[in-house]
Amino acid sequence: MFDLTGKAALVTGASGGIGGAIATALYGAGATVGLSGTRTEPLEALAGELGDRAHVLPCNLSDRDAVAALPKQAAEAMGAVDVLVNNAGITRDNLFLRMTDEEWDSVLEVNLTSAMRLSRGCLRGMMKARWGRIVNIGSVVGAAGNPGQGNYAAAKAGLVGMSKSLAYEVAGRGVTVNVVSPGFITTAMTEKLTDDQKAAILKQVPTGRMGEADEIAAAVLYLASPEAAYVTGATLHVNGGMGMF
Amino acid sequence: MSDVEKRVRKIVVEHLGVEEEKVTESASFIDDLGADSLDTVELVMAFEEEFGIEIPDDAAETIQTFGDAVSFISQHSD
Numbered sequence: 209m210f211d212l213t214g215k216a217a218l219v220t221g222a223s224g225g226i227g228g229a230i231a232t233a234l235y236g237a238g239a240t241v242g243l244s245g246t247r248t249e250p251l252e253a254l255a256g257e258l259g260d261r262a263h264v265l266p267c268n269l270s271d272r273d274a275v276a277a278l279p280k281q282a283a284e285a286m287g288a289v290d291v292l293v294n295n296a297g298i299t300r301d302n303l304f305l306r307m308t309d310e311e312w313d314s315v316l317e318v319n320l321t322s323a324m325r326l327s328r329g330c331l332r333g334m335m336k337a338r339w340g341r342i343v344n345i346g347s348v349v350g351a352a353g354n355p356g357q358g359n360y361a362a363a364k365a366g367l368v369g370m371s372k373s374l375a376y377e378v379a380g381r382g383v384t385v386n387v388v389s390p391g392f393i394t395t396a397m398t399e400k401l402t403d404d405q406k407a408a409i410l411k412q413v414p415t416g417r418m419g420e421a422d423e424i425a426a427a428v429l430y431l432a433s434p435e436a437a438y439v440t441g442a443t444l445h446v447n448g449g450m451g452m453f
Numbered sequence: 454m455s456d457v458e459k460r461v462r463k464i465v466v467e468h469l470g471v472e473e474e475k476v477t478e479s480a481s482f483i484d485d486l487g488a489d490s491l492d493t494v495e496l497v498m499a500f501e502e503e504f505g506i507e508i509p510d511d512a513a514e515t516i517q518t519f520g521d522a523v524s525f526i527s528q529h530s531d
Contacts, residue, residue, distance in 0.1 A: 380491070
């Protein structure tokens with residue numbers, strides 16, 4: 209089950225906790241993986257841990273030229289891009305009334321626009337191959353909203369609408385487009401929360417604990433696999449029951 | 454039949470799965486040959502690769518028939 213031998217997967221934000229776990233899971237299933245991120249050092253470290261089928265592809269997703277070049281670089285390094293995981297995300301939290309244009313634009317650019325541009329760049333190869341998987345990483349915040357995260361919620365909800373529209377267009381070509389929507393996962397992003405904030409959040413999580421990055425990676429691996437060919441336009445919520453959408 | 458015409462016809466026949474006789478000069482990809490809008494994008498991609506040319510989006514929109522494709526490619530490839 210879930211064998212990705214011979215497939216090549218590009219993962220953005222692979223230097224982060226969830227992205228690293230996703231890349232590790234896909235690699236473990238036999239895929240060649242392209243590790244993308246802004247910080248080269250952790251990418252190199254992860255590639256070293258994984259092995260020969262891991263390629264380091266640094267890219268700053270707020271740089272449009274770099275984003276445009278990434279699908280080509282990935283295809284050159286790996287021979288193709290069969291699986292694209294748009295995982296990279298940033299936060300610039302602020303109360304809506306105080307939110308600057310820059311905070312809004314930077315979050316939309318990295319979390320939503322880069323996903324669109326990378327998907328567009330990888331689609332030609334997937335359509336020709338009549339096989340492809342795009343998995344976009346959303347957030348429970350995109351479905352439920354969150355005070356202080358108007359920009360982040362807009363971008364994550366935007367990914368869902370984009371994924372559904374694209375899923376319609378390419379379904380007949382063997383390409384699926386889905387979203388995995390994490391709840392509160394133990395990562396550097398949630399480490400910033402205070403203990404009080406964490407306790408308040410956990411009250412809303414029926415399972416009573418934070419999720420682990422591996423639990424997101426498992427959902428991505430499923431959607432990337434040949435077995436998930438009949439699943440498209442879907443959002444798989446992995447949030448411990450925090451939001452049942 | 455020109456070389457360009459032969460190669461374009463082969464792509465159209467293979468991609469859309471239509472009889473070769475139906476691919477006449479005035480045959481519209483969408484109205485006569487059963488293509489959907491994504492098929493037309495894929496055809497343009499296939500033409501670009503076959504002939505090593507770039508077909509910009511605004512030009513691609515004007516390529517509605519087999520004859521349009523042959524004449525555009527004849528003018529833009531070596």
